[in-house]
Amino acid sequence: MSEPKPPTPIPGDTYKGWLFKWTNYIKGYQRRWFVLSNGLLSYYRTQAEMGHTCRGTINLATANITVEDSCNFVISNGGAQTYHLKASSEVERQRWITALELAKAKAVRMQLESDDSGDDCPAVPPTSGQGGGCRNSEIQSTLRTLSSKVEDLTTCNDLIVKHGSALQRSLSELEGIRVGGDMGEKIRQVTERATLFRITSNAMINACRDFLSLAQNHSKRWQKALQTERDQRIRLEETLEQLAKQHNHLERAFRGATVLPPSFSNPALGNKAGVSGKGDASDEDDDNEFFDAMEDPAEFITVPADPKYHRRSGSNVSGISSEIGMDDQSFDELSLASNPESPQPLELEPVRQRRTRIPDKPNYYLNLWSIMKNCIGKELSKIPMPVNFNEPISMLQRLSEDLEYYELLDKAAKCQSSLEQMCYVAAFTVSSYSTTVHRTGKPFNPLLGETFELDRLRECGYRSLCEQVSHHPPAAAHHALSEKGWTLRQEITLASKFRGKYLSIMPLGSIQCLFDKSNNHYSWKKVTTTVHNIIVGKLWIDQSGEIDVVNHRTGDRCHLKFAPYSYFSRDVPRKVTGVVTDKDGKAHYVLSGTWDEKMEFSRVMQSSKGENGTEGKQRTVYQTLKAKEIWRKNPLPEGAENMYYFSSLALSLNEPEEGVAPTDSRRRPDQRLMEDGRWDEANAEKQRLEEKQRTARREREREAVKAASPPDEADAQETGTEASEVSDESAHQDNHHALWFEKLDDPVSGETLHVYKGGYWEAKDQGSWDMCPDIF
Numbered sequence: 091m092s093e094p095k096p097p098t099p100i101p102g103d104t105y106k107g108w109l110f111k112w113t114n115y116i117k118g119y120q121r122r123w124f125v126l127s128n129g130l131l132s133y134y135r136t137q138a139e140m141g142h143t144c145r146g147t148i149n150l151a152t153a154n155i156t157v158e159d160s161c162n163f164v165i166s167n168g169g170a171q172t173y174h175l176k177a178s179s180e181v182e183r184q185r186w187i188t189a190l191e192l193a194k195a196k197a198v199r200m201q202l203e204s205d206d207s208g209d210d211c212p213a214v215p216p217t218s219g220q221g222g223g224c225r226n227s228e229i230q231s232t233l234r235t236l237s238s239k240v241e242d243l244t245t246c247n248d249l250i251v252k253h254g255s256a257l258q259r260s261l262s263e264l265e266g267i268r269v270g271g272d273m274g275e276k277i278r279q280v281t282e283r284a285t286l287f288r289i290t291s292n293a294m295i296n297a298c299r300d301f302l303s304l305a306q307n308h309s310k311r312w313q314k315a316l317q318t319e320r321d322q323r324i325r326l327e328e329t330l331e332q333l334a335k336q337h338n339h340l341e342r343a344f345r346g347a348t349v350l351p352p353s354f355s356n357p358a359l360g361n362k363a364g365v366s367g368k369g370d371a372s373d374e375d376d377d378n379e380f381f382d383a384m385e386d387p388a389e390f391i392t393v394p395a396d397p398k399y400h401r402r403s404g405s406n407v408s409g410i411s412s413e414i415g416m417d418d419q420s421f422d423e424l425s426l427a428s429n430p431e432s433p434q435p436l437e438l439e440p441v442r443q444r445r446t447r448i449p450d451k452p453n454y455y456l457n458l459w460s461i462m463k464n465c466i467g468k469e470l471s472k473i474p475m476p477v478n479f480n481e482p483i484s485m486l487q488r489l490s491e492d493l494e495y496y497e498l499l500d501k502a503a504k505c506q507s508s509l510e511q512m513c514y515v516a517a518f519t520v521s522s523y524s525t526t527v528h529r530t531g532k533p534f535n536p537l538l539g540e541t542f543e544l545d546r547l548r549e550c551g552y553r554s555l556c557e558q559v560s561h562h563p564p565a566a567a568h569h570a571l572s573e574k575g576w577t578l579r580q581e582i583t584l585a586s587k588f589r590g591k592y593l594s595i596m597p598l599g600s601i602q603c604l605f606d607k608s609n610n611h612y613s614w615k616k617v618t619t620t621v622h623n624i625i626v627g628k629l630w631i632d633q634s635g636e637i638d639v640v641n642h643r644t645g646d647r648c649h650l651k652f653a654p655y656s657y658f659s660r661d662v663p664r665k666v667t668g669v670v671t672d673k674d675g676k677a678h679y680v681l682s683g684t685w686d687e688k689m690e691f692s693r694v695m696q697s698s699k700g701e702n703g704t705e706g707k708q709r710t711v712y713q714t715l716k717a718k719e720i721w722r723k724n725p726l727p728e729g730a731e732n733m734y735y736f737s738s739l740a741l742s743l744n745e746p747e748e749g750v751a752p753t754d755s756r757r758r759p760d761q762r763l764m765e766d767g768r769w770d771e772a773n774a775e776k777q778r779l780e781e782k783q784r785t786a787r788r789e790r791e792r793e794a795v796k797a798a799s800p801p802d803e804a805d806a807q808e809t810g811t812e813a814s815e816v817s818d819e820s821a822h823q824d825n826h827h828a829l830w831f832e833k834l835d836d837p838v839s840g841e842t843l844h845v846y847k848g849g850y851w852e853a854k855d856q857g858s859w860d861m862c863p864d865i866f
Contacts, residue, residue: 105189107182109133112174119176126189129197131165131173148173151197155190163187233309240302247295254288344391344709390669390710392680392692444742450732452767454478477772481531481734482765484755486542486556487743488533489568489582493544494739495521496552496572498721503575503605508644509678512670515603515612516639516648516681517689517721520666523617523633524723527664527686528735530621530629534761535564537783537865538826542755543850544743547573553851554578559828559844561787565599567831569846575606581843582616593621600841613839614639617652633664633685642838645673652685669712680712681720688722749854752862753829759866779866786865790826829861 105126110119111133122133125140132147134140153167160180166172177183261281495518502514536558545553554570563583570578580601587594597616604611617635634654640647650668653661666689668681677697683689692714699710727738744756744765755761760779763772831844853859 105186105193107186108178109186110176110178112176124175126193129193129200131190131193133173146171146173149197150190150194151201153194155187155194157183157187165190233305236305237302240298243298244295247291247298250291251288254284254291257284258288343393390667390680390712392682392712392714394713394716444738445745446727446738446741447729448482448733448736448741448744448765449767450729451734452769454769475532477534477760477764477769477776479532480534480764481529481736482761483533483734483736483740483744484536484540484542484758484761485533485564485584486536486540486558486566486568486755487740489556489566489580490542490544490554490743491525491737491740492522492568492580493546493552493554493570493578494525494724494737495721496550499572499576499578499603500551500574503572503607508608508610508641508646509670509672511605511608511610512612512639512641512646512648513679513681513691513720516650516668516670517691518603519601519614519637519639519650520683520685520689521721521723523685524687525737525740526619526631526633528631528731530631531734534755534758536566536755537561537758537779538787539753539829539863539865540755540758541751541753541830541850542743543750543854544570555830555846555850557828557830557844559831560826561783565844567828567844567846569831577604577606578602579604579843579845588624591622591624593624595619595621600839600843602836602839602843609643611642611838612639613642613841620654640839647671647673648681650681677710677712680714682717683721686723689720690717691720692717749857751850751854752859753865757866783865829863 107124108121109124111122112118113120122135122145123137123140124131124133129150130147131150131153132144134143134145139145148165148167148171150165153165156164156166158164161178161183162174162176163183163186164172164174175186177186258281261277261284498514498518498521502511502518505511505514538558538561540558542556543553544555547553551574552570552572554568556566556568559565559567559581560583563585565581565583568578568580568582572578578601581599582601583598585596585598596618600613600615602611602613614637617633617637620632620634622630622632632655633652635652637650637652638647639650648668648670650666653659653665653667655663662684664684664686666681666683666685669677670679670681671677677694679691680694681689681691694712694714696713697710698713724737726735727733727741730736733741744761746756750756758779760772760775763769763775828844830846830848830850832847833842834845835842836845853861
């Protein structure tokens with residue numbers, strides 16, 4: 091049997107029923123309970139929610155109603171709210187459309203009447219407070235209604251007087267007619283009653299006139315009192331607004347570290363503001379509801395220093411260095427102008443013209459989930475990945491990209507003060523992440539024994555060498571030497587886990603930088619890299635964690651904090667802050683910026699303990715001089731979005747070059763095929779190289795077992811499989827020896843790492859590569 095048709099709703103009635111509302115592209119349309127009442131359309135998840143939880147309301151007076159098809163229609167109020175709705179049938183949709191149109195017409199009419207009543211009432215001087223105007227309009231409308239009612243009473247009184255007079259005339263005419271005694275008595279009674287009625291009516295109308303006169307006489311006094319109250323309320327609102335602005339200013343000053351300019355805001359993460367498509371921004375599903383997260387409080391606050399520190403002074407008053415008076419000079423001038431032994435910069439002519447383009451990235455489709463669903467929880471280096479996820483560059487070449495901003499180390503080598511030098515080294519550690527902001531592709535995992543040289547000696551004054559010294563766990567050693575007086579060495583081991591929605595890459599190992607002139611020895615570690623939206627959405631990269639850059643000779647330290655991205659944070663994305671302290675813990679410089687844009691530093695003049703922040707943490711307040719820029723990211727080359735977002739340096743790393751070692755990454759065939767756009771051939775070549783590496787590893791393990799002395803038979807019977815496993819593991823890890831690096835203990839930092847032992851550049855000059863293994 092068909093469902094009985096409900097009556098067509100009339101204006102003013104409440105209309106209820108089930109409709110399907112669009113929520114998002116994952117869940118589509120969801121069944122919701124809608125209620126139309128007093129020009130407002132509200133919806134709930136169930137009927138039981140009507141008493142306590144409304145999921146959304148839209149005012150029909152300002153809304154547009156559009157019919158899409160037989161069952162779908164849209165209600166929108168100009169962009170802030172849009173409901174995409176679907177009825178169960180065309181008849182049901184028409185019922186709702188009729189009810190909505192009638193409710194909208196009534197709401198618009200009531201709104202116009204309210205506006206008209208406000209216009210007809212006595213004029214009130216306009217002010218900035220809108221709330222008082224609405225209340226005044228409401229009062230004037232009430233007075234107008236009362237006056238109208240009194241006028242109605244006057245009209246009724248006139249009618250009563252008119253008809254009463256006619257009644258009395260008729261009765262008077264009856265008195266002239268002689269009739270029986272009983273009839274005369276009745277006529278007199280009617281006449282008396284008519285007279286009483288007229289008297290009473292006159293008394294009533296006189297009372298109404300007195301009321302109207304009294305109301306009109308006091309109307310001006312009421313309006314004046316109302317205007318006085320309204321002015322007082324407006325003044326109070328303005329005072330509260332000023333207090334709120336002052337409170338907000340103080341809160342911002344004590345809440346964040348250094349307030350960065352708006353230009354620091356980066357749109358690459360702007361994905362939180364770029365939500366588009368159907369549905370309401372405030373979706374009502376429980377699993378889509380967001381809850382505010384606690385922000386990680388800033389460890390310190392910076393405020394401008396006292397103006398006396400900015401005045402130039404010829405003497406060191408109160409022990410303040412005369413350098414403080416030169417705050418308008420650049421950081422380079424402070425560091426280098428006081429160094430009479432600083433050599434003049436050499437005019438370095440480029441030896442060769444490096445390439446500025448590579449073939450554009452092909453658009454190959456690949457079902458990511460079909461590969462990644464079986465890899466959750468595994469280490470990334472053990473997952474066989476096609477080149478579709480890669481970029482045509484190896485991890486050794488990516489490691490060499492840390493030298494893109496080598497000028498920071500050149501300037502650091504010329505610094506007289508170790509604290510100033512620390513600022514440049516800290517900026518260099520941050521700059522190494524700037525190339526990763528758009529680089530969502532995975533570098534090629536180097537083969538064991540693979541190398542990469544970056545010879546920029548004549549162009550830039552440095553050259554570096556990387557070698558893959560271990561395969562499980564994957565570890566790469568890097569050594570860079572500059573003619574400007576610094577040496578950089580690092581050994582990085584990657585630990586990575588795929589967690590479904592994101593991929594975490596944890597670099598393990600140490601980075602060290604040594605300066606010849608001062609003998610300063612710095613060391614630090616890298617932060618965690620996280621790739622988000624692995625399965626759904628646009629990939630984006632974030633860096634988070636803390637870095638301690640330590641000068642082992644002087645005890646100076648710089649604590650850098652990479653703030654993780656938070657949807658609810660009011661800070662700029664990719665924010666980095668740091669403090670440079672001496673061995674006694676006294677702060678000398680504050681660094682701030684973002685790891686994808688630029689870094690600034692400012693000299694600390696005075697520090698003090700501020701108010702307690704969240705969770706009872708006491709934050710330090712630093713009074714600093716004006717901030718100066720110490721590093722800024724180089725712009726990407728034109729068309730970088732089609733070339734894997736490579737920087738100018740990255741574009742030249744895989745350029746073929748004569749004279750490099752046979753194990754150099756430039757000679758890797760699968761990587762070269764991918765760069766040329768031949769991805770199918772690159773995948774086949776990649777599988778061949780990986781199988782060749784496995785075969786070589788098994789051969790080394792067999793040779794290691796043969797070289798080991800055989801155990802006693804009794805011992806072999808006792809240890810059994812356990813001895814075999816230990817032998818296999820030791821053979822797996824220890825039977826490979828790096829060709830150009832050796833493992834040493836660093837007496838300064840106390841760390842063990844692979845250090846360059848020499849011989850590579852000499853072998854290159856001689857063209858003798860007989861010792862290099864055949865890995866390709």
